[in-house]
Amino acid sequence: MTKELLWQQVVAVKERSPLVHSITNYVVMNFNANALLAAGASPIMAHAAEEMDDMVNISGALVVNIGTLDSNWVNSMKIAIKAAEAKNKPWVLDPVGAGATAYxxxxxxxxxxxHRPAVIRGNASEILAVANAENKTRGVDSTHSSNDAIEAAKQLSNQLKCVVCISGETDYITSNDMVTGLKNGHALMTRITGMGCTASALTGAFCAVQADAHLATCAAMAMMGVAGEVAVKKAGGPATLQTAFLDALYTMDVTTFMETVHIV
Amino acid sequence: MTKELLWQQVVAVKERSPLVHSITNYVVMNFNANALLAAGASPIMAHAAEEMDDMVNISGALVVNIGTLDSNWVNSMKIAIKAAEAKNKPWVLDPVGAGATAYxxxxxxxxxxxHRPAVIRGNASEILAVANAENKTRGVDSTHSSNDAIEAAKQLSNQLKCVVCISGETDYITSNDMVTGLKNGHALMTRITGMGCTASALTGAFCAVQADAHLATCAAMAMMGVAGEVAVKKAGGPATLQTAFLDALYTMDVTTFMETVHIV
Amino acid sequence: MTKELLWQQVVAVKERSPLVHSITNYVVMNFNANALLAAGASPIMAHAAEEMDDMVNISGALVVNIGTLDSNWVNSMKIAIKAAEAKNKPWVLDPVGAGATAYxxxxxxxxxxxHRPAVIRGNASEILAVANAENKTRGVDSTHSSNDAIEAAKQLSNQLKCVVCISGETDYITSNDMVTGLKNGHALMTRITGMGCTASALTGAFCAVQADAHLATCAAMAMMGVAGEVAVKKAGGPATLQTAFLDALYTMDVTTFMETVHIV
Structure with a gap:
């Protein structure tokens, strides 16, 4: 992994403006749509079963986020995933709150x-839960550090043949036994709802322009982290951080990116 | 059309604070409610079939936006439109993503x-799609300039006996063969999700205080565009633009409005 | 009631970071989740009937807000309230738009x-409506001052054996015949959608760490009002007020709190 490769993906999203179809939770829809627009992508948010095939068909990637799931929405998620398989479109799973409830x-x-996703992205607790690590999560916020979940992520990646991304103080992107670490961002980002969901949304955008899902995920996480670090310098709290974060996605330039991104 | 007439409508919304009932998409609900409040109106967002009659009854206008439609919500939209017809309340249609899916x-x-709406407002692609112009839209963002759609808008306006508004770099408000153009706003506004939906919401507020739907729509679009131009001067990206835009709706004064609004 | 007692609750929320499960309206979900995070709590927003028991079980409090109710959501609200009763968890009712529709x-x-809630919080019109005072509300914004509703709140509190909080220019927190008044905040806060809903969400967080629901509610309302007063000094309109308000919840310090909070 190189900084240059990561930056090329950021440019590709801005130049190609991929359509990203998100079936996501109510809490983050506005934030995620604005993050996709700021990064240069074009968001679609729709969930009617009747139009899932059409929506996946015109999109470059599908993002499924279960944050505020219910049986009607799960039905549409399933139709959309089948359509993604049929049309060979990548899909990203954000298993929000995995382990919190049996449902x-x-x-x-x-x-x-x-159908196997291109990428699963969650916090350490969620990845551990998805990997059947008999872990109990505490709501939607992580109680594990991302390091704890690396072995579980590797197993899950091998089992499902997909990229597994653990976001945290250090982000780990695993593909089979390959692990890329990225150390960017700031703790204040955890005080904004839906930052993780936004990472998943951007991962969808990057997967739409880059077939190598490992590279795409690394680039999405790098862009998140760099934007967070740029933003925190202007922030007086979480709300000004969020505003500055979205602006930073929009104004991201090669110099700032190269100087800030930290591959570990 | 005169600037003075447009400004009088802005004042009327602030003075009369009309209730606007929106059945709109999840992505923009918060933004639209805040825009209505900032402009001086009072938002209601509700969708339960059981209360559509009561909600329309107490409201000055109804806004129907299909951005995140599904069969349950469409059922409520139909009940609300019937109630608007029965109570002689104006309703505004925002055909988000028209043409993107058969549904x-x-x-x-x-x-x-x-029942015919008072106003249909969309981007050029959406208006072309509604006008059965055999146009394919690309998701929810427009791939046509507003000029392309003027003839389609005129036909649609004649056919439905309603105002048809095409928003874009220049906004065109058509009533039968009459066309008013407004050239305000800024390209950065397209990088905020739901700016078009907000224009429809404000159009509802203006229709609630002004029976001439052509004038009401022109005033709503003028206020949007002027607020956008005021805001862009304070913006470092799309998120600070959005914040400044809402503040500009609230602080709008006659001098700024008159100096900025541009009828073409 | 003393300022010191109120401040101790603010500290308790920040230190114990209670999980708050909200079944709330679409318009305010993002704002409320961010407010809970900024105040130090941890938000959960979920509504699937299948997971209501599990969600209530892991949470410290439940908040039920009927702003965008429909029959499916009401069903989940009922399951969650039963679970709260069974698990002895406090629940807070925000009767948004009470009186606006028969439904x-x-x-x-x-x-x-x-099951009796720990707290009912609404504006004067809503509390009057809940108290069967044969009052007609005008949408979701209050047409009564909070003073008007004090007697109704006392009756309702006696009848249901719960705290009844009327928010307004002065907030009144009533428990049986005891009334605490708090005079903080700023009129511009009424131009942000969901400020009342946010007060209810924070009340849930405070009830999760303080069994005395009267004290918990007073502390939540005090924190809201103080944050609003801090924020208005930095605001150029409602949108910058909202951003500054969330930051103020996060940065709240004892000196500012003590100097600003006003018990009447």
Whole structure:
């Protein structure tokens, strides 16, 4: 992994403006749509079963986020994942709150059984839960550091033949036994709801322009982290951080990116 | 059309604070409610079939936006439109993503068959799609300039006996063969999700205080564009633009409005 | 009531970071989640009937807000309230738009019949409506001052054996015949959608760390009002007020709190 390769993906998203279809949770929809627009992508948010095939068909990638799932939405997620398989479009799973309830665990298993995702992105607790590591999560915020979950991520990656990304103080992107670490961002980012969901949304955008899902995920996480570090310098708290973060996605330039991104 | 007439409508919304009932998409609900409040109106967002009659009854206008439609919500939209007809309340249609899926086209046709709206507002691609111009849209962002759609808008306006507004670099408000152009705003506004939806929401507020829907729509679009131009001077990216835009709706004064609004 | 007692609750939320499960309206979800995070709590927003028991079980408090209710969501609210009763977790009711439609009034009666809430928080019109004061509300914004509703709040508090909080220019927190008044905040806060809903969300967080629901509610309302006053000094309109408000929740310090909070 090199900084140059990562930057090329950032440029590709801005130049090609991929359509990203998100079936995501109510809490983050606005933030994620704005993050996709700021990064140069074009968001679609739709969930009606009747139009899932059409929406996946015109999109470059699908993002499925179970944050505020219910049976109607899960039905549409399943149709969309089948359409992604049929049309050979990458899909990204964000298993929000995995392990918090039996229902979430069941739904995650059902979604993964349809067709392998290109990427699963979650915090350490969520990745551990998805990997059946008999872990109990505490709501939607992580109680594990990302290091704890690396072995579980490797196993899950091998099992599902997909990229598994653990976001945290250091982000780990695993593909089989290959692990790339990125150390960017700032702790204040955890005080904004949906930062993880935004990382998943951007991962979808990058997967739409880069077939190598490992590289795409690394680039998405790098862009998140760099934007966070740029933003925190202007922030007086979490809300000004969020505003500055979105602006930083939009104004991202090669010099700032190269100087800030930290591959470990 | 005169600047003075447009400004009088801005004042009327601030003075009369009309209730606007929106059945709109999840992505923009918060932004639209805040825009309505900033402009001086009072937002209601509700969708339960059981209360659509009551909600329309207490409101000055109804806004129907199909951005994140599904069959349950479409059912409530239909009840609300029937109630608007029965109570003689104006309703505004925002045909988000028209042309993107067969389902959207079908729903739009069904809604328009119930009762003519006071106003249809969309981007050029959406207006072309609604006008059965056999146009393919690309998701929710426009791939046509607003000029392309003027003839389609005129036809649609004649056919439905309603105002048709095409928003874009220049906004065109058409009523039968009359066309008013407004050239305000800034390209950065397209990098904020739901700016078009916000224009539709404000159009609802203006229709609630001004029975001439052509004038009401022109005033809403003028206020949007002027606020955007005021805001862009304070913006370092799309997120600070959005914040400044909402503040500009709230602080709008006659001098700034008159100096900035541009009728073409 | 003393300022010191109030401040101790603010500290307790920051130190113990309670999980708060909200079944709330679409318009305010993002704002409320960010407010909870900024105040130090940890938000969960979920509504699937299948996971209501699990979610209540891991949470410290439940907040039920009927702003964008429908029959599916009301069903989940009922399950969650039953779970809160079974697990002895406090729940907070925000009767948004009470009195605006017959359906809302019916749902509020049904929810209150399941199990008494720890707190009901609304504006004066909503509290009057809940108290069957034969009052007609005008949408979701209050047309009554909080003083008007004090007697109704006392009756409701006695009847249901719960705290009733009327928010307004002065906030009144009533428990049986005891009334605490708090005079903080700023009129510009009413131009941001969901400020009242945010007060209810924070009330849930405070109830999760303080069994005395009267004290918990007073502390939540005090924190809201103080943050609003801090924020208004930095605001150029409602949107910058909202950003500064969230930052102020996060940066709240004892000196500012003590100097600003106003018990009447």
């Amino acid at each position: 979430r665990n069941q739904v995650i298993a059902e979604l993964l059984a349809i | 959207r086209n079908q729903v739009i046709a069904e809604l328009l068959a119930i | 809302r009034n019916q749902v509020i009666a049904e929810l209150l019949a399941i």
